[in-house]
Amino acid sequence: MEHVAARAGVSRALVSIVFRGVAGASEATRERVLAAARELDYRPDTRASRLGSSRTRTLGVTFSVGHAFHGDLLESLYTHADAAAYELVLSGVTPSRSEAAAVETLLAERCEGIILLGSSQETAQLERLAARLPVVSVLRPVPGGEVGVVRTDDAAGLRLSVEHLRGLGHRRIAFLDGGRTAGAAERRRGYRTAMRRSPPLTEMVLPGGVSELEGAEAARAFLGIGPRERPTAVAAFNDRCAIGFVDVVRQAGLHVPGDVSVVGFDDITEAGYPHVALTTVRQDAERLGAEVVRTLADRLDSGSPDQNIGTTPAAPVVIEPELVVRASTAPATRRGARS
Amino acid sequence: MEHVAARAGVSRALVSIVFRGVAGASEATRERVLAAARELDYRPDTRASRLGSSRTRTLGVTFSVGHAFHGDLLESLYTHADAAAYELVLSGVTPSRSEAAAVETLLAERCEGIILLGSSQETAQLERLAARLPVVSVLRPVPGGEVGVVRTDDAAGLRLSVEHLRGLGHRRIAFLDGGRTAGAAERRRGYRTAMRRSPPLTEMVLPGGVSELEGAEAARAFLGIGPRERPTAVAAFNDRCAIGFVDVVRQAGLHVPGDVSVVGFDDITEAGYPHVALTTVRQDAERLGAEVVRTLADRLDSGSPDQNIGTTPAAPVVIEPELVVRASTAPATRRGARS
DNA sequence: GTCACGAACTAGAGCGCTCTAGTCATCATC
DNA sequence: GATGATGACTAGAGCGCTCTAGTTCGTGAC
Structure with missing residues (x-):
């Protein structure tokens, strides 16, 4: 700073004024200081400037x-x-x-x-x-x-999910839970509220989680349920969980959304990829x-x-979140899960 | 710092000594200072300490x-x-x-x-x-x-991929390229080198990329190739690209690894998930x-x-990278791609 | 008893900035 | 022509630490 001041022929205080962008320097001087700084490859030390200022x-x-x-x-x-x-x-x-x-x-x-x-x-x-x-x-x-x-509004997000699935004719709608993660309790609550609206549907909470891994595990639990009682739709705690769920369910020969509709949460970039095309609740x-x-x-x-x-x-x-409808949800078929 | 020094009944310099953990304070004083600091909820200002020291x-x-x-x-x-x-x-x-x-x-x-x-x-x-x-x-x-x-060693990593696939009997091995990304040129080079070893195989580089999206696009190009000329194995630029590729190829009804073996690169957490089980080259x-x-x-x-x-x-x-063999690679079948 | 020595501690000058309280022209005002 | 105002600029005291060059004191050697 000293050197810049000397080179520009001004005081150190003036250099400070220029770099903070406050009033108190003429346009000519300002440019002279900036030029000197550029030549010396100088940039203010943030540690020192933070120390010096009250804020x-x-x-x-x-x-x-x-x-x-x-x-x-x-x-x-x-x-x-x-x-x-x-x-x-x-x-x-x-x-x-x-x-x-x-x-x-x-x-x-x-x-x-x-x-x-x-x-x-x-x-x-x-x-x-x-x-x-x-x-x-x-x-x-x-x-x-x-x-x-x-x-x-996590609860509202899950209400959107459930209402969307209800509107498609689904009656057995499961929720893949997020455990103790931030927002999980609210989403669970939103799911419950929406399921209790008229006509009330039977709630079914499967242990899920934050990553694909837990979604995949939830899918295995899901596949263990007899085809007649199996939910026809699933609202997941988040997109990654939903993606893991879809992967495993597809590997088992079921179709998404033909046999089971899936809704995620977050709208991460991946959810929008054409080959994923996950219906989800967007967090902005x-x-x-x-x-x-x-x-x-x-x-x-x-x-x-x-x-x-x-x-x-x-x-x-x-x-408020927003529902983004893509290709992982479809109207419920009469007979529920196929295959 | 002033307050801590006063409370512990020492000089500011002594407080500095204690907090830097250098020699020059008796055990008793050290504890007294630490106690005073705890009571006042004091912690050294990193900005100031960095400013004060030469390093x-x-x-x-x-x-x-x-x-x-x-x-x-x-x-x-x-x-x-x-x-x-x-x-x-x-x-x-x-x-x-x-x-x-x-x-x-x-x-x-x-x-x-x-x-x-x-x-x-x-x-x-x-x-x-x-x-x-x-x-x-x-x-x-x-x-x-x-x-x-x-x-x-990116090149070595791709050599591991190709050698692994060769060892499984694959002869038509494609590479999903990574474009201008860090390391991509080396991996491409490694692929080429490995393909030219005896017996030399026909190289086939498909445009790929860094994300699932690009892997999915590569898969569409792959599916566009006639089943008889189609590669029976694919080495991808990275795991995410490989995962997108696998997704789309499976959605098209092909089996991995039955119809096409896939090797990734990186060994991201997801690659190790049981439902993904991607054979890959681990970067440590x-x-x-x-x-x-x-x-x-x-x-x-x-x-x-x-x-x-x-x-x-x-x-x-x-x-040096390391090959991690999981479930996305298998011996080549005589007739190449099925379906 | 004297001296040297090391351990424990302190004073105070920085570090590279900010910012208040100035100084000094210049200019319009009455 | 004296009087402020205003704009451009500067001096210098911090900010909260570090670190060198001390000072002080207890201890052991002689």
């Missing part, structure tokens, strides 16, 4: 590495954080690196707010964290109102990301300067 | 968000960086956030070294970057020797990560203090 304008994000939908969310977060003049610092969660450890590094970075994608921490822990700084839990609802929440990653940044930025930018603690989070933001 | 002990990583194999690599990198007392800072690449932009933020963080997972930048750009600081390209070979490289994410950290740490820790420029990278580290 770090930094948002920490924990995410599961390799998780497809988290990838989609990150993309949206990057875009909107950038637009709101915030920087993102990522902290990955892996089987050997816990979410708590990931959060710890974010705190040490002095992030102003923390974004947790699909958090698996206990509510009490989240509340303790939220007492220190603004926290928003994405995808996973957190009761109590201390922790900000941005999520899809783009909007989720936008809302996360908006709620956090609102809290941070409005709060009394350097005193974010005390600003309460806005009410949970719940985004 | 940042920070490694920057660019990766594709949502890319399964990058996720596996990140996990390994986290583990080994931690063991070598380095910190990782992640910078995600998305369709709307270029690799160059990702690198830019890493430079601004003053990372000591940069790790590029599956870089898609041009060699010239990589070399320019490598002139500033140690860079290692993972998965993607870079000629010239200026940029460190840690990768799997754990070892790749370990080697990346080792080579970087070697350069950084040995170099003349605060003068990394000039230390040349070690020779490329090439890790």
Whole structure:
């Protein structure tokens, strides 16, 4: 910085002004400084600038590495954080690196707010964290109102699934459960509600899970059911689970959607591939990301300067999902499952 | 820090000593400081500590968000960086956030070294970057020797594929190409070499790609070939491509491995799921990560203090892949494709 | 008793920025 | 021509650490 200042013939303070993009430098000087910086291949040290300023304008994000939908969310977060003049610092969660450890590094970075994608921490822990700084839990609802929440209306999503299948004439509709994953309880609840509407249908919850593997296992349980009692349709916890289910069911000689209709959840990229063509409930990653940044930025930018603690989070933001009908669902046949 | 020092009745310098874990504090004081810190919920500010010290002990990583194999690599990198007392800072690449932009933020963080997972930048750009600081390209070979490289022996991997299929009696073996992706050229070369060994077989390269989508498209091209000329085995650029291929081929009524054997590449988690059971060439994410950290740490820790420029990278580290035989390959039948 | 020595601890100058409180022209205003 | 305003710029005190160059004190050797 010193060198750039010298080369441009100005003070260090002026260089700072130019790089922060604030008012206080003439157009001519601004260009001279930028030119000098370019020649010296200089770029401001983010560590130092964050240290110097009262605000770090930094948002920490924990995410599961390799998780497809988290990838989609990150993309949206990057875009909107950038637009709101915030920087993102990522902290990955892996089987050997816990979410708590990931959060710890974010705190040490002095992030102003923390974004947790699909958090698996206990509510009490989240509340303790939220007492220190603004926290928003994405995808996973957190009761109590201390922790900000941005999520899809999971229950409504499953209602869409079930109503769609009902409308196609299905009466035996199973749900492939998601266990303790973020959002699973709500989806299960949505399934139950929809099944109890008139005319009420017999509920059937099969243990499922988050990945293709668990979908495949659920399919084996499904195939173990006698053809006459077998559900003619299945709503899965998510797309990957649905895809694993379809794979195994097809390998067993059944047809999808001829013998069994399947609906997923998320609308991951793969679900839209022509050879997969999964009917699913779309979560809008783009909007989720936008809302996360908006709620956090609102809290941070409005709060009394350097005193974010005390600003309460806005009410949970719940985004309505949308049914995307593709080729994995079809009208129920009279005789139920064939073969 | 001030507060912790006051509470423990020592100087700020002593607190620093304790938190850095260096010698110079008695056991009793150490505990007193730690206790005070715990009570005040204090943790050192990483920005400030990096600023203060000559070394940042920070490694920057660019990766594709949502890319399964990058996720596996990140996990390994986290583990080994931690063991070598380095910190990782992640910078995600998305369709709307270029690799160059990702690198830019890493430079601004003053990372000591940069790790590029599956870089898609041009060699010239990589070399320019490598002139500033140690860079290692993972998965993607870079000629010239200026940029460190840690990768799997892609060519050998495809030779393993082809030899395996040859051994099963296959003679018409196609390759689903990976286009311009990292490693694709080497795999294509490995395929060619293996096909030209005695007895030489007729090469057949079908356009493939990196995802299931492209594998599915390749399958359609494959199905368009007359049953008599159709390859009886396929080596795919990667697992996802192989999986898409298998899906479509099965939907068309062919059997895998009965009618066509398929070999993937990577050994992503999904390939090992029982209902997928893909024969594949395993890339060892754990070892790749370990080697990346080792080579970087070697350069950084040995170099003349605060003068990394000039230390040349070690020779490329090439890790031998391993064939994992599962259920997607079987001996060739006399008549080639059935159905 | 004196001295050297090492262990335990401290003072204080950075690190590369930000940002408040200035200085100094220049220009319109009455 | 004195008076502010305004715009362009600078000095210098932080930010929260690290780290060198001390100081202090207890211990053992002689």
